[in-house]
Amino acid sequence: MSFDRDARAALADGQLRGALRHATTLFGERRRAAIAEVPDWEGARDRARAIKDETLLHLDRYLEQFAANAERAGAQVHWARDAAQACDIIAGIAARRGARTVVKSKSMATEEIRLNAALAARGIAPVETDLGEYIVQLAGEEPSHIVVPAIHKTKGQIAALFAEKLGMEPSDDVAKLAAAARQALRRRFAEADLGVSGVNFAVAETGTILILENEGNARLTTSLPRTHVALMGIEKVIPRFADLEVFLRLLPRSGTGQALTAYQSLLTGTKRHPADEGPEEFHIVLLDNGRSRMLASPVTRQTLACIRCGACLNACPVYRQIGGHAYGSVYPGPIGAVLTPQLLGMGESAELPYASSLCGACRDVCPVKIDIPAVLLHLRAQAVARGGSTGTRALLERLAFASYAAVMARPRLFGWLMACARRLHIVPPLGAWTKWRDLRPLAPRSFRDEWRAGLRHEGGR
Amino acid sequence: MRSEDARREILSAIRENLKPRGIAPGSAVGSTGSADPGPATEGPQSPRKSFRAARGSKERGDVVSSFTERLAADGAQCTVVRGEAEAAGALAGILSGAGARRVVGSDAPLVQRLLRPLRDRFEMAALDRLSRDDLFACDVGVTTAQWGIAETGTLVLESARERSRLLSLVPPIHVALLSTRCICESLGDGLAHVRQADSHAITFITGPSRTSDIELTLVVGVHGPQTVHVLLLEDL
Numbered sequence: 238m239s240f241d242r243d244a245r246a247a248l249a250d251g252q253l254r255g256a257l258r259h260a261t262t263l264f265g266e267r268r269r270a271a272i273a274e275v276p277d278w279e280g281a282r283d284r285a286r287a288i289k290d291e292t293l294l295h296l297d298r299y300l301e302q303f304a305a306n307a308e309r310a311g312a313q314v315h316w317a318r319d320a321a322q323a324c325d326i327i328a329g330i331a332a333r334r335g336a337r338t339v340v341k342s343k344s345m346a347t348e349e350i351r352l353n354a355a356l357a358a359r360g361i362a363p364v365e366t367d368l369g370e371y372i373v374q375l376a377g378e379e380p381s382h383i384v385v386p387a388i389h390k391t392k393g394q395i396a397a398l399f400a401e402k403l404g405m406e407p408s409d410d411v412a413k414l415a416a417a418a419r420q421a422l423r424r425r426f427a428e429a430d431l432g433v434s435g436v437n438f439a440v441a442e443t444g445t446i447l448i449l450e451n452e453g454n455a456r457l458t459t460s461l462p463r464t465h466v467a468l469m470g471i472e473k474v475i476p477r478f479a480d481l482e483v484f485l486r487l488l489p490r491s492g493t494g495q496a497l498t499a500y501q502s503l504l505t506g507t508k509r510h511p512a513d514e515g516p517e518e519f520h521i522v523l524l525d526n527g528r529s530r531m532l533a534s535p536v537t538r539q540t541l542a543c544i545r546c547g548a549c550l551n552a553c554p555v556y557r558q559i560g561g562h563a564y565g566s567v568y569p570g571p572i573g574a575v576l577t578p579q580l581l582g583m584g585e586s587a588e589l590p591y592a593s594s595l596c597g598a599c600r601d602v603c604p605v606k607i608d609i610p611a612v613l614l615h616l617r618a619q620a621v622a623r624g625g626s627t628g629t630r631a632l633l634e635r636l637a638f639a640s641y642a643a644v645m646a647r648p649r650l651f652g653w654l655m656a657c658a659r660r661l662h663i664v665p666p667l668g669a670w671t672k673w674r675d676l677r678p679l680a681p682r683s684f685r686d687e688w689r690a691g692l693r694h695e696g697g698r
Numbered sequence: 699m700r701s702e703d704a705r706r707e708i709l710s711a712i713r714e715n716l717k718p719r720g721i722a723p724g725s726a727v728g729s730t731g732s733a734d735p736g737p738a739t740e741g742p743q744s745p746r747k748s749f750r751a752a753r754g755s756k757e758r759g760d761v762v763s764s765f766t767e768r769l770a771a772d773g774a775q776c777t778v779v780r781g782e783a784e785a786a787g788a789l790a791g792i793l794s795g796a797g798a799r800r801v802v803g804s805d806a807p808l809v810q811r812l813l814r815p816l817r818d819r820f821e822m823a824a825l826d827r828l829s830r831d832d833l834f835a836c837d838v839g840v841t842t843a844q845w846g847i848a849e850t851g852t853l854v855l856e857s858a859r860e861r862s863r864l865l866s867l868v869p870p871i872h873v874a875l876l877s878t879r880c881i882c883e884s885l886g887d888g889l890a891h892v893r894q895a896d897s898h899a900i901t902f903i904t905g906p907s908r909t910s911d912i913e914l915t916l917v918v919g920v921h922g923p924q925t926v927h928v929l930l931l932e933d934l
Contacts, residue, residue: 256913259914260914263914294716296712296716297709297712297713297716300708300709300712301709304705310898311898315701315704316701316702316704316705316708317701317704318704318707318708322704326701366921367911368909368911368912368920369909369911369912372911372912385910385911385914386911387911387912390912391913392912392913392915395912411912411913411915411917412917414912415909415912415917415919415920418920419919419920419921422921423834427830427831427834443894443895445894451907451908451909451910452907452908452909452920452921452922453867453907453920453921453922453923454920454921456863456867456901456921456922457867457868457921457922459899460863460864460867460899461830461864471708471712478889478894479886479889479890481889482885482886482889485885486885493910496849496850496904497850497852497885497902497904498904499903499904499905499906499907499908499922500901500902500903500904500907500922501901501902502899502900502901502902503892503894503899503900503901503902504898504899505894505895505897505898505899505900506898507898508857508898508899509858509896509898512861513857513861513898514857514861514863514864514899515857515863515898515899523708525704525708525711529708529711529712529714529715530711530715531715532712532715532716533715533716533719534719
């Protein structure tokens with residue numbers, strides 16, 4: 238993975254940047270309009286964060302409570318230490334149930350564990366059913382946005398893709414494209430033996446999982462096949478059923494600017510009578526995959542409060558220019574830049590904490606007030622401490638900072654050096670920083686000189 | 699039993715990482731620090747009260763009218779009727795207006811009563827012998843809704859009350875019958891009213907199925923119904 242190279246490639250793609258500008262601006266505007274309707278938006282953010290903080294501090298307790306209640310209602314709960322274990326569990330269920338086709342609704346966690354590849358390797362065909370995810374899967378690509386996975390593709394490209402893969406008449410009519418996908422996916426839903434979904438919230442008190450969506454594919458995925466498997470990160474649990482209210486207020490408004498998405502499915506265990514609708518078996522897979530590690534410090538712990546709304550992507554000046562693919566990770570944008578190195582380890586993604594100008598726009602829009610810049614700085618410090626950057630450049634950097642510290646701690650040395658710099662018209666070499674920016678020339682007289690002279694020039698410049 | 703091992707490992711990793719740092723092992727503070735949870739029901743106050751206080755309580759009529767306004771904003775249709783006779787007439791009008799041929803009704807007694815007189819005008823699919831293909835061939839699904847939420851124009855369907863989960867989803871048109879008495883003011887009220895323990899599936903529905911996945915252009919009816927029609931029954 239090379240963030241630098243991929244970001245440059247994205248910057249050279251005019252069509253991609255146009256699509257990104259349009260999408261992120263529109264989502265930003267819709268979000269602002271939607272939160273203006275809420276009487277106490279700041280209070281809601283604070284409450285949501287307080288609920289998340291409390292849950293995370295007692296995560297073991299709430300997870301056990303959730304698992305016990307889900308099992309009592311008829312669900313089968315599985316625990317997966319890492320991605321490989323989670324894939325094994327889900328593939329094992331599929332094999333035991335004789336599943337050949339698996340329908341999937343949108344789930345970042347399944348992308349995280351690379352479930353599709355794991356299923357395909359075992360001869361099981363995974364079918365993405367969210368329209369955006371379906372397009373991305375047909376094209377053999379990766380999602381580029383948490384909420385709008387195919388944000389990088391034009392309708393012309395999608396029309397050509399559908400003509401090739403689905404045999405439809407090429408058309409630029411978006412409604413026709415959606416109808417073609419509906420028709421093709423109805424056939425897959427009819428034949429599917431297993432449905433795999435994600436989870437937005439899991440209620441400890443009742444053992445309920447909640448899934449939000451707009452299309453209805455998650456409802457089909459969780460009600461048509463004989464078996465439903467829901468994959469969730471261990472941080473998705475919240476204590477009480479009533480806590481859902483505040484999160485339902487925050488998530489759709491932050492994600493798509495809707496007061497509520499078209500559908501919320503609240504699923505608790507299996508059907509009570511054989512004649513009822515719904516799957517016979519309901520499995521919940523709890524995924525750690527690096528999450529428990531993040532609990533260790535309050536700085537990293539807050540990453541686990543994320544509700545995956547995507548607002549920070551739309552607000553981020555870096556994401557708005559380069560889109561999701563350049564991050565080279567499942568989770569893009571500011572949240573991806575802090576989540577990915579913590580989930581996968583620094584070795585895989587040491588560049589990502591630097592993919593930010595630390596402007597703080599992500600922190601301002603985050604519905605659960607995650608201080609993403611603080612986490613970025615924490616991770617940068619870690620990247621430096623573990624010596625990820627070696628070689629001449631790192632050595633020079635360390636030398637430069639050591640000299641800077643030495644000079645700044647000695648006022649006389651500082652004054653003397655500045656006087657020299659002023660006389661010789663030297664601007665300190667700042668490398669890449671000055672490549673694209675001009676540094677203001679030094680004033681003929683320093684502030685200190687002016688001060689000592691008693692501010693005689695006060696009023697004139 | 700790998701999952702059992704994983705369970706133990708994950709829980710102990712969580713406890714290990716939540717232990718307070720920088721305190722000598724064995725000290726009193728270290729062993730009873732923040733990793734010791736209080737009762738699971740404590741914690742931050744439920745947010746519901748403050749939301750309601752911020753908005754004040756509304757009159758019944760206002761709640762119904764804000765519900766119908768929100769429905770319209772969400773792209774759902776709404777017809778208000780008084781009594782079952784009027785409801786049956788309105789339902790027939792909706793079905794013929796939509797050009798429906800095959801109709802499937804849920805097992806709710808009200809739905810059955812309203813659909814019975816329409817048997818000779820529309821082909822009625824039998825719920826008990828409904829195969830997946832039969833269901834996919836239906837034009838309209840008729841169900842009741844247990845609750846409405848005025849704040850968002852949302853219908854709430856509980857699986858314990860009727861078999862409505864697929865009927866409200868698969869056919870291109872969903873007609874939902876709702877009593878005005880069952881309209882709650884806010885999302886929090888709706889969550890408080892649902893009989894969570896009885897239903898393995900509770901579905902909140904706000905307008906038709908929708909997507910903006912292609913160039914952010916809104917398309918309705920992508921996987922679920924294109925049309926949601928609420929037949930709102932006023933008290934007689």
